[in-house]
Amino acid sequence: MECRVLSIQSHVVRGYVGNKSASFPLQVLGFEVDSINSVQFSNHTGYSHWKGQVLTADELHVLYEGIKLNNVNHYDYVLTGYTRDTSFLEMVVDIVQELKRANPNLVYVCDPVLGDHGSMYVPQNLHPVYKNKVVPVADIITPNQFEAELLTGKNISTEKDAVEVMDLLHKMGPDTVVITSSDLPPRLGDRFLVSFGSKRILMPDGTRTTQRIRIEVPKVDAVFVGTGDLFAAMLLAWTHHYPTDLKVQHILNQCVRNMAGPGRRPSPAQLELRMVQSKADIEDPTIVMEATVI
Ligand SMILES: Nc1ncnc2c1ncn2[C@@H]1O[C@H](COP(=O)(O)OP(=O)(O)O)[C@@H](O)[C@H]1O
Numbered sequence: 386m387e388c389r390v391l392s393i394q395s396h397v398v399r400g401y402v403g404n405k406s407a408s409f410p411l412q413v414l415g416f417e418v419d420s421i422n423s424v425q426f427s428n429h430t431g432y433s434h435w436k437g438q439v440l441t442a443d444e445l446h447v448l449y450e451g452i453k454l455n456n457v458n459h460y461d462y463v464l465t466g467y468t469r470d471t472s473f474l475e476m477v478v479d480i481v482q483e484l485k486r487a488n489p490n491l492v493y494v495c496d497p498v499l500g501d502h503g504s505m506y507v508p509q510n511l512h513p514v515y516k517n518k519v520v521p522v523a524d525i526i527t528p529n530q531f532e533a534e535l536l537t538g539k540n541i542s543t544e545k546d547a548v549e550v551m552d553l554l555h556k557m558g559p560d561t562v563v564i565t566s567s568d569l570p571p572r573l574g575d576r577f578l579v580s581f582g583s584k585r586i587l588m589p590d591g592t593r594t595t596q597r598i599r600i601e602v603p604k605v606d607a608v609f610v611g612t613g614d615l616f617a618a619m620l621l622a623w624t625h626h627y628p629t630d631l632k633v634q635h636i637l638n639q640c641v642r643n644m645a646g647p648g649r650r651p652s653p654a655q656l657e658l659r660m661v662q663s664k665a666d667i668e669d670p671t672i673v674m675e676a677t678v679i
């Protein structure tokens with residue numbers, strides 16, 4: 386059956402971030418993707434120069450009105466990423482709420498793109514909007530460590546802190562929280578990357594429980610931009626296909642591991658393609674990694 390995603394993220398002419406990183410892998414996995422470009426930039430903002438346009442809230446509203454007038458505003462998922470404008474982000478919240486009223490089963494996957502490694506790469510005034518308006522309506526969120534700390538006001542220096550931060554994020558709204566990367570020391574050695582996942586689950590007897598995992602995966606010796614966008618898209622896809630499987634992060638990281646041979650730096654395009662590889666790759670027993678229930 387058709388599964389339709391409304392993806393509101395950046396577009397870049399050169400490179401793969403935002404919708405350029407998320408749409409094609411989702412399409413390969415069978416999703417219909419309707420994309421709105423929150424910005425259209427020459428390239429991502431990590432370059433020395435970048436130029437382009439930012440879509441305003443009014444322009445977003447016009448696009449959404451067009452979809453609505455044709456009565457094709459029926460979505461199973463909304464996926465959002467990079468935005469630069471507060472009123473635009475507030476309009477996104479209005480749209481999500483309206484779409485949820487039309488389809489109470491709609492799942493909103495939000496990558497709260499604020500920054501990384503201690504510095505913000507979007508305007509500061511987006512922070513309160515994410516915290517007070519966006520996260521409360523999200524079902525799944527995928528902050529990195531820096532974003533999780535900013536949203537909760539709590540630093541993560543230990544695994545216990547990470548669990549407490551994920552609990553605070555659950556209290557703000559989302560049932561699924563993934564801290565996609567952290568600076569915590571890996572148990573398997575410093576060439577690994579530590580991430581966390583937490584899911585609030587309604588048990589058959591009506592009680593609620595929280596499942597949490599810590600994952601350590603081999604780190605590729607390179608810095609990627611756009612992996613967060615790809616990650617959120619693939620989390621959407623794999624939680625859709627395997628709704629009860631918390632090992633989704635595990636699946637994704639194995640794909641990243643697979644595409645990186647010793648000394649080889651994959652291009653973002655290769656990264657996308659490898660991340661959508663199917664279970665054959667995922668189940669490769671030679672890959673060293675660790676997923677622990679915490
Ligand atoms: N250097 C890396 N080595 C291996 N996997 C990586 C690396 N960088 C990113 N990833 C993968 O991409 C995911 C998202 O990356 P992250 O840097 O946390 O996102 P963001 O861009 O939002 O900060 C990680 O969970 C991991 O699966």
Ligand SMILES: Cc1ncc(COP(=O)(O)O)c(C=O)c1O
Pocket residue numbers: 395396397402403426428429430431466467498506609610611612613614615
């Ligand atoms: C235009 C644009 N989109 C998206 C991103 C987000 O990239 P990532 O997925 O690495 O968080 C960035 C980061 O610099 C960006 O400049």
